Amino acid sequence: MTAFTRAFRRKSTRRIAAVGAVTAGALLLSACGGDDMSGMDHGSGNSSASASAEPGKSAAAGDFNDIDVNFAQMMIPHHEQALEMAKLADGRASDSELKDIVSKIEKAQEPEIETMKGWLTAWDQPTEMPSMPGMDHSGMSGMMSDADMKELAAMKGTEFDKMFAQMMIEHHKGAISMAEDEQKDGKNADAVKMAGDIIKGQSAEVKQLQSILDRP
Template sequence: MTHVYRTTAASAALLVAVFGVTACGSDSPGTSPSTSAAAAFNDADATFASQMIPHHQQAVEMADLALRKATTAEVKNLATAIKAAQDPEIKQLSGWLAAWGRPVPTPGEHSGHSMAGMMGADELAELSKASGSRFDRMWMQKMIEHHQGAVAMAKTEQTTGKDPAAIALAKKIDTAQTSEITTMRRLLGS
């Protein structure tokens, strides 16, 4: 409760200071609270978030499929790790878009768009029909392609983004998914 009070009090003091300075200062552009809040991110950050959400949603869908159908512990473990990482990231990305005043994609909204690594409906159907070791191999092959698309988007965000938290998440996605790609390639080779 003390933390909430301190946070609320600090926020109120900040607002008083901002509006007090704005009211007493000049009418020059760039001094309003909305302008300074908007300066914390750029279009690359918004594009990264709005594209990574449906990309992650499809990875979670693929992970759920593997948790039901995979025959090896390695694939089930990968699926568990992917779902555990990407579900919270979807929420984080959605929160940023909402805070930035940008639309949050709904599940399936980008299904008609071609984003790097995204599977089409026919590919998902084919994967769903596979079974046994064929499913495991196909799932890893498709997930490698999917991860490569996410890594490419994360690298773009790291070079063109502005929001420090979005860039940090992009680095985390790049590192984690590159590691998972290495693991899946090793499993496919054995």
Template sequence: MTSTRTRTRRTAAVLAAGAAALVLAACGGSGDGDSSGSGHGGHGASSPSPSVSAPATAAKDGRNAADVAFAKGMIPHHRQAVEMADLAPTRAESPAVKKLAADIKKAQDPEIRTLSGWLTSWGEQVPAAGAMDHSAHGAGGMMTMEEMDRLEKASGKAFDTAFMELMIKHHEGAVAMAKTEQAQGAFPEAKKMAEAIITSQSAEIAQMNKLLGRS
């Protein structure tokens, strides 16, 4: 009888730990700063979580908790990047910076729509556009309110420098999030998007560093 009770307790403990891990993984993804920098734009509804505690069992549709966290984190992250890019046409001086901003928006707007579609099909809530979670700013490379204000007030060469310095940090956060998705996600399309983000944003980081004279 004692051994049976012991086994029952152990089984319950294992199940409870597993449930907690899933909850933590899901929560980790929904805490992204809505700037969202989903794409990159907007001030965040949830803050991007650079990592999920552990891979979760995939659902029937092929996704797991890490995939949900990736989508919920990348949407506000991308939104903020798009918001930053929207400033360039009227504030940037360098044609290269203007083109870079246009490329960022062109790539990330469609990704926001795709990520939102996945969440809807999974029965998950899409981070609200324009929602503010001040605690999320600074996480995953997200811009703080102060940094966004500084960028909005800058122009000419000062804008170019600030834009690239802030976007490098922003991209580094997105690359970290994408690497977590590759390692822990299960949904094939999400892992494919993560690979594309790593490739394109790493190349843009290198380009910006070069423009800043860092390489």
């Protein structure tokens, strides 16, 4: 086991412990913020936005709850970091299968980001998570720190492939966990469907990435 792997696993454990605090804090802030929004009731999904929705408008503008809001607000920066990692593969990655996975990540996650931003706008919610003292996105499940990203950017060839695969496996597992929470407790049909798509697509990519790591 390399020194990087040992350090990476220690950081993974700390991130998993931190994500519960991030989610709980986001729920609390979202609940508190609801008092300032006239006519908005996240729990029931009844809002002035949904009441005035035009015929034919996406179902995303209909019923939703705080779980749906938090899912979108957290998954947007999560996807954005995955895309940042994917961009680093250009000129650094050497494995053809890994390059194919990078292409899949870009094709799936860029449109999902725009879709989730559209939901939040329709729900009259911020497209970014409320800031919490002492917490940043690196505390979210599967997110990499700035140091992790700099280390990845310094790699090339097989070393890059292995580190990218290891980091993206953790990143995907974090997204899958968040999507499972949305499937369990979310209310908006579009958001729940996207959560299912994320679980299916990223679970398959985790298996591919693991096969890259397992190569001699």
